[in-house]
Amino acid sequence: MPVRRVDWLSTSITAAGRAASMNNSEIRCTLERLISPGGGGVVTSNGSSTILSLIPDGSVVKKGDLLCELDSADYQELVRRQLIGVKKAEAEHRQAQLNLEIAEINLKSYLEGSVRQAEQEFEGQVALNTSGLARQEDRLAWAQRMLTKGYASLSQVSGEEETLLRLKFGLEQIQMSYQNYRRYSLPRDTRSLQSQVEGARANLGYQSTRLKLEQDRLALFEEQVKRCTMRAPNDGFVIYANEPGEPQRIWEGASVRQRQRMFYLPDLDRMEVQTMVHETVVDRVEVGMPARIRFEALRGRSAEGSVTSVSRLPLLDQNSGAGDVKYYLALVRLDTIPSGLRPGMSAEIEIITSRLPEVLVLPPVAITVENGQEVCYVIVAGSIERREVKVGQRNSDYMQVLEGLEEGERIVLEPSEVAASAL
Numbered sequence: 001m002p003v004r005r006v007d008w009l010s011t012s013i014t015a016a017g018r019a020a021s022m023n024n025s026e027i028r029c030t031l032e033r034l035i036s037p038g039g040g041g042v043v044t045s046n047g048s049s050t051i052l053s054l055i056p057d058g059s060v061v062k063k064g065d066l067l068c069e070l071d072s073a074d075y076q077e078l079v080r081r082q083l084i085g086v087k088k089a090e091a092e093h094r095q096a097q098l099n100l101e102i103a104e105i106n107l108k109s110y111l112e113g114s115v116r117q118a119e120q121e122f123e124g125q126v127a128l129n130t131s132g133l134a135r136q137e138d139r140l141a142w143a144q145r146m147l148t149k150g151y152a153s154l155s156q157v158s159g160e161e162e163t164l165l166r167l168k169f170g171l172e173q174i175q176m177s178y179q180n181y182r183r184y185s186l187p188r189d190t191r192s193l194q195s196q197v198e199g200a201r202a203n204l205g206y207q208s209t210r211l212k213l214e215q216d217r218l219a220l221f222e223e224q225v226k227r228c229t230m231r232a233p234n235d236g237f238v239i240y241a242n243e244p245g246e247p248q249r250i251w252e253g254a255s256v257r258q259r260q261r262m263f264y265l266p267d268l269d270r271m272e273v274q275t276m277v278h279e280t281v282v283d284r285v286e287v288g289m290p291a292r293i294r295f296e297a298l299r300g301r302s303a304e305g306s307v308t309s310v311s312r313l314p315l316l317d318q319n320s321g322a323g324d325v326k327y328y329l330a331l332v333r334l335d336t337i338p339s340g341l342r343p344g345m346s347a348e349i350e351i352i353t354s355r356l357p358e359v360l361v362l363p364p365v366a367i368t369v370e371n372g373q374e375v376c377y378v379i380v381a382g383s384i385e386r387r388e389v390k391v392g393q394r395n396s397d398y399m400q401v402l403e404g405l406e407e408g409e410r411i412v413l414e415p416s417e418v419a420a421s422a423l
Helices: 073-149 154-227 415-422
Strands: 004-021 024-028 033-036 043-046 049-054 066-070 229-231 261-266 271-278 290-295 302-310 326-334 346-362 368-370 373-380 383-388 390-394 399-403
Touching: 004 390, 033 073, 033 154, 043 073, 066 261, 073 154, 154 229, 271 302, 271 346, 290 326, 326 346, 346 390, 373 415
Parallel strands: none
Antiparallel strands: 004 271, 004 346, 024 261, 033 043, 049 066, 066 229, 271 326, 290 302, 290 346, 302 326, 346 399, 368 373, 373 383, 390 399
16 A cells, blocks of 8 residues: 555544533422412412423423423412502592692691682781770860860860870780791791791602512512413423432423422524543644534534633543543533434544644554554565655544655555564
8 A cells, every 4th residue: 555645644632521501490489488468368388389390301492491380379369468558558548649639738828828818818807906096096186185175175185095005005015926826836836837848848758668478478479370381491301300319390281399400401503512531642632623512312413613611620430430541621612513413312522633744654453562662664675675764643544654655656465464473
């Protein structure tokens, strides 16, 4: 067989692995333990429910597809009770708004109506009494002049003086009442009405907060009813969360509790292959290297991909149990997803570690090792010549020739037989 030159020599390592999704959604029961106090007693839900219906295990679903229906009877009762509480809170909130409006109207009516009217009445009485007092002073002066002329009697003068005193006393009483009104009655009544406004406003704030709490609680209860209908958060492949070695937990009629795992939903549009690389070759594997992946369950169909990560720390070989045998986890992302590929399917991965252009090659069977030196046997002019060679990269089909051979030279494919016959 002649030594020949190839356009490319690809070297690779091969390992077994399994398919997995790069995006695995874990779906849990999100029902909550709730308490709803009411006039008819306290209604509670402990965050558990019963599975009424289930999508078959292994189904392929789209985002929004129905996965499971849980019994929502307890939460619907909570919603019914809470609706009554919300209606009551709304009525009391409206009454609080009305009470505030009335209190503000009363204060405004008092300041802009009653106070002005009272002040006008006081000022009018003061003006009338002041005018009457001035006229009475004139009448008294006239009576005193008439007394000196003999036209009026002393009793008439005394009567006018008494009338003047009564008018002065009346004016003083009115002025004192006006002063007391402005000093005491007006601020007292104003503060009382302002206090009613403040109380009504505080009560409205309380009723607003209470209404918000009741509405939030209703929204929480309604959300629990919605959570009883479980839908797929993304496209994927349905896997029941029945853990290996444990009793089955997911079936129609089973009870589920708060935070319990119910489904795993791997995304079939983003798949990768997980493989264990032996420590002797892990230094040859780098992120970005291309790979070919073959799936036995898909009748040997293959896909292209690339290495996305190589773990820095080793894992033990779980099959052998030997602590001194170390493997490193490598992840290979698939560029295209073969139809029918499912998480967990076995795969054979070939990672292309190098590609050398224009390489002189020969088959691996043409090389033998003698006294620690790699040699081959070359056919020269009808005879066989022993030739020491230096080889480089290799794969299952070819080895790179670095020194010792020229292109076109013919070599023996079974050098060990030639070496044995020469002994």
